[in-house]
Amino acid sequence: MFRKLPGDEARNLVSTTPDTAVVFRPAVVRTPAVVSIVIWLSRLIASLIRILWRHPIACAVALAPVGVALAYGWRWGLALVGVVTMTGLSWALLGRASFLRLIGWRLLAWWRLIWVYRRHWQPVMVVSGLGRHIRGRDYLPRLLKVSCTSWADLVTVKMLNGQSVKDWTDRVDHVAHGFGSRTCRVAVARAGRLTLTLPRHDPLAAPLPAVPIPDVVSVGPVEIGTQEDGRPLHLKVHGTHVLIAGATGSGKGSYLWGTIRGLLPAMRAGLVEVWALDPKRMELSLGRALFGNRYAAAPADCADLLEAAVSVMQERADRFGGSQRSHTPTTEDPFVLVVVDEVAFLTAYQPDKGLRLRITAALAVLTTQGRAVGFGVMAALQDPRKEVMNIRNLFPDKIALRLDESEQVDMVLGDGARDRGALADHISPVPELGAGVGYMRLETSPDPVRARAAYVSDDDIRAMVAQFAPVVFEPADGDR
Incomplete structure (x- = not known):
């Protein structure tokens, strides 16, 4: 027994009788030939008009011969x-x-x-x-x-x-x-x-040499590399805080040293001070002479240096209160950039609970109150979990370098960043291909930007010290 059904209804039927077949017979409507020709010609004319409208130059070049x-x-x-x-x-x-x-x-x-x-x-x-x-x-x-x-x-x-x-x-x-x-x-x-x-291809596959030290005295944005679209990568440091997260060997040092390199003329002019915390004693120690007495490596010294920064910030806030709402760098009140390498060692892995609480509290105060009075924090870490860095949301600008897990991308850049294309967990672990490559999510835009920071070699750092350290590291009156 056969039964005819129209349209797609045959797909939804289930036959319980083995000898019964459901047969689909589509309805056939005979259209006069003249109607079909008119429809075809109208579509052809509409397509030609659309092509001429969208591609006038190409059509002129093709039709002229x-x-x-x-x-x-x-x-x-x-x-x-x-x-x-x-x-x-x-x-x-x-x-x-x-x-x-x-x-x-x-x-x-x-x-x-x-x-x-x-x-x-x-x-x-x-x-x-x-x-x-x-x-x-x-x-x-x-x-x-x-x-x-x-x-x-x-x-x-x-x-x-x-x-x-x-x-x-x-x-x-x-x-x-x-x-x-x-x-x-x-x-x-x-x-x-x-x-x-x-x-179509990866324009950031090759390492980049260090960006030349600028001739112009400026507090930023600082050019530190190249974006995926070929434009220079300018990183804003004055008026914001920057968090950099990436696995070992992902190139965090390129962002730290690239920023310091771009600020050297302003440091020599007295408009910028860089306060460096280097608990690993490896990344920033090579350029220690650039920071003078504003360098700390031991956890206790790091806590003291951060608390000194908080004291200067609060004193400046007392003076600015009621007179100005934003900071303009001067030699009397320079922009202070606090650079912290491997901040997780100080905020989570430090065995001394007292030091850990002091450091976390000081960083929280700097990141919540420092922007308006000319204090910025640039922190780097390997593990972006909240229990490791519970104040990560206080950093408006975030950079995700190579990460081990896909879930870590949203931990660093915010919810939905990986869905928008920030595939930081897919960055190559080969240093020549992936070191310095990362995704930036800035305060001004929710869309991640893929970029690569230029590599600042040890020789570049030694040259920076030889050229700028004799002038930069001299402590000013009232400094710690």
């Missing part, structure tokens, strides 16, 4: 093609930057739109779960635009009605590998629209 060939013969059309080709090659060789900006990246974006994204859009969306198949029809997010930079594709997408950003951040691995990329980062362009960043 055809017009010349029809008007003057095929030889003239072929000659025009040759002239245009030679002009483009000459431009690409002599003015590569302008050619890529105006022509090259547009052509690459058009090619990847056709060959990569439109070609694979439907299967990737359906398999990843971002598309829906309802009653025999596919509902897919709309691919709006593809643009290319020197290192990545920027894909603008219109979400389905009812979708959320989390639906996409939960499936970034599916999207990345579906389109042949290592990673995928999701950013909100506007309501209902997302921008997917899909890298």
Whole structure:
């Protein structure tokens, strides 16, 4: 016995009779040929108009030889093609930057739109779960635009009605590998629209030499490396606090020394003081002469130095109260940067409970009250767990270098950072490939920024000491 059912209803039936088969017979509606032709022609015309509207230059370049060939013969059309080709090659060789900006990246974006994204859009969306198949029809997010930079594709997408950003951040691995990329980062362009960043290659794969010491006296932002998009990495230290977390060998020292290196002219001018805490006696000790008597290694000395910083900060706050709300560095009231290497040893692993409480309390006071009066804290640690560093939320700017576990990424950068593409647990453990590579989440933006700090070698530090220590380390009146 056979029974005919329309549409998708046959999928939802279960037969309990072995000799009964459920057969699907789709309803057939005969459409007149003239209607089909009109629909096809209207779609063709709409597509041509859309192409002309979106790509006027490309269409003009493609149609110009055809017009010349029809008007003057095929030889003239072929000659025009040759002239245009030679002009483009000459431009690409002599003015590569302008050619890529105006022509090259547009052509690459058009090619990847056709060959990569439109070609694979439907299967990737359906398999990843971002598309829906309802009653025999596919509902897919709309691919709006593809643009290319020197290192990545920027894909603008219109979400389905009812979708959320989390639906996409939960499936970034599916999207990345579906389109042949290592990673995928999701950013909100506007309501209902997302921008997917899909890298074509890694511009941060090679180590960077130390950034030259600046000629201009400034308290920041300090250039310490390069961002993934090729722009210089400027780290703000005045008016904020910075927490750096990363496993052993991840390159935390590059951020510490890169910041100090960028502040050397201001230190010589008396506008900046760096107070260094080095409980491991390894990272900062090579440049100890730069800090003078503002260097501490023993836990008791670290506690005393932090409490001295709190005293100076509170005295300055008493003077500023009622007269100013922000700090401008001067020789009388310089910007004080407290650099702490391996802060977890002082706040969690220190066996002396009294010292541990003193250090934690001093750091809490500095991070809660120091910004307005010119005090900043830059702390580095290996283990980002809350029981190790319970004041990590007091650091507005955070940097995650190579981490051991995926859960640690959100511990450092905040909830949802890894879903947005901060894959700090995927950074290579090979020093040449991954040392100094990290994701930054700044107070001004929730989206993580991938960057690499330049490597400051031991020879660079010795040169810094030889050039700046004789002037910088002299203690001022009233210093500890």
